[in-house]
Structures are given as C-alpha cells and as structure tokens.
Amino acid sequence: MNKPEPMLNLFDFEKSMTSSLEASAIDYYQSGALDEHTLKDNISAFQRIQFLPRVLKDVSHVNTNTSFAGQQLSTPILFSPTAFLGMAHEDGELAVARAAQNAKTIMICSTLSNYPIEEITASTQASVWFQLYAYKDRQATLNLIQRAKHAGCKALVITVDAPFLGRREQDVKNQFQLPSHLNIANLFSKDHISLPNKGGHSGLAHYFENLIDKSLTWRDIDWLKREADMPVYLKGILHPKDAQLAVEHGVDGIIVSNHGGRQLDGSISSIDALPAISRAVNKQIPIMLDGGIRRGSDILKALALGAETVGIGRPVIWGLNHSGQQGVETIVNILTAELSLAMALAGCQDIQSISDDILV
C-alpha cells in the first residue's frame, strides 16, 4: 500500500488542490491579472532579499507571540480576506473562523463570503474583521457596516485597490460563475453574480462593474470612518504617498498589498513596496503586508522591513480545500514553525527584536 505523501510545506498543500477541485475554481483561486508578472514577482521578490544573520544570541527560547491592534496573537500571521471559500470546502468561512480561534489569530472576512457574517462570527471566539467593498448604493454599504458591527466584527478593512476587477484572463476564458448552490451571503440575491456573461467578461468582473463604487476618494474614507465607529484599516496600499495620506486621514492601520497580483499587473511586489511605506508611516500606525508569503522566512523578511504582521490569502484556501479547519490550522502551524526556526538562525529571540539589521 502506498503511504500518503507527507505535507511538509505550503507547496504540498497547493499541489493537493489539483486533484480535488474543478478547474474553473482552481483558476479563480490561483490566477492573477493579465500576464501574472506581479503574481510571480510577489514570490520572487522575497527570494531576492537575503539575510545577514547574527550569532551567539541565546536562541534557546524563540517566541513568536506578538500584539497587534491591541490583541495578543500567537503568531504574526492573519487570514487575508478571500472571496467564495465555499468552493474550496463545504464549511467555507466557518472553518477558517474556527481555525483562527485555535491559531490565536485574526480572520479578515471578505464582503463576498459564502456564509453570512453573523454565522461566521457566531462560529468562533477569534476576532473577525470585516473587509468592505464599497458599493455604489451607499445605503447598501452602510447596511453592510451595520451588520458587521452587530455581528461583533472588531475592525473594518476597506479594500481600496479594486474600483474595477483586474482582468483575469483565466476567469474570462472560463466565464467564471459561482456554482449554483452557493450565494454571496452578505448581499443581495445570487442573481447579481449570475448575470449573463457579456463581451467576454467573467461573471465576477461583470458584477463588480455594475455594483462597486468607482468614485471613492479620501473624502469617502472620512465618511466611512465616521459611520464605522470601529477601527478602520485600508487594504491595497502600495504608494508611500497614499500611506502618508492614510496617516493624515486618521485610519488605524494599512495593509500593504497588491491583492495577490490580481489587480494591476506590473505593480510592484508587496515586499518591494514595504520599505518606502515603512519610512513614510514612521511607526505612526501599524502596517500589515500580504502577497506571496509562502515560507516562515518570508514573514521574517517582512517584519524586518517594517510590517507588524502579514496576511495569507491563497495558502488558507489550500489548507481549507485539503482538510477544512484542520488544514488551515496546519498551514499556520507550518509557517509559524518555519518562522520560529528562521528567527533562531538569524539570531532573533522574539518578534520585538526583529529589525532590518538581519538583512543584507
């Protein structure tokens, strides 16, 4: 009898997805915009950064605990918001929320979840933050914020890099649609995403074009901040001037992100954008980074360059698809163990002692 392959790292989980999911769902989860230069560079940019490790630092006890947004976490890894987790596993967002509890971290739930936000927060004691896409219909946007607040979400994450959906050619070829048994549970009827494909669009791109507010400016961020009455983070910042504006507009934190290479192809990788942003923000507000985190050493590099935490998007989906809540927990455990070992080998006992001194 063949022994099952051991799941050693995130790439083993990524590979396992091909045997269990429909091609159009895999394409939706995996793909990036256009030629996928940014998608690939999110990974290769980490490989270009080298460590300059310190020695003789007593690393007999390495501690990955950290505090972020006033909360104690066992690891600096958050779950970035990803849409439609119901295609990866029947427990979808509920499994991810429960995994966040066991991993002692934070789940950022997408506007486009397949379970309603109330069920997600009720299923876990973890902090759940709500990721918001601002709709043209301002009342619909406010209703979403109210629902998130009543459901107990601890912060609002406004995604600012997606006035239109980047063109993901795989989704266009597949005319990607949400399977008929799944809903966009926080919003209107599923008819909105089952719109007939027009002009070679994916169903999702068409949905965005119709409903998402493309006119959003910093004035609207001020308005959303007033309405939210909870901490507000902006997700999708790459330019240091925008980071500076985020500070000036009093947001509570930013997420340096290019949406996993799914929006403007040719954009800078998140990790390459981080140093200038870190200088511009100058520790006035916390910075999280997502995009291309596949190894614990990537996390160490991001923290050394000024991020307080990182987010993982696709790796959560791979774990979820492999074995539900357990699979997501295993992903966090693998990354945290890799981070801990990398910290020890670079001479860092704890998260607070990480600085760019350990990088070339």
Ligand SMILES: Cc1cc2nc3c(=O)[nH]c(=O)nc-3n(C[C@H](O)[C@H](O)[C@H](O)COP(=O)(O)O)c2cc1C
């Ligand atoms: C399948 C998929 C769906 C996503 N859905 C959302 C979303 O609904 N809202 C959002 O702000 N970002 C979304 N993102 C972007 C992620 O939050 C995150 O920025 C990105 O996945 C990080 O890169 P990584 O996948 O390399 O970890 C999505 C990404 C993927 C791969």
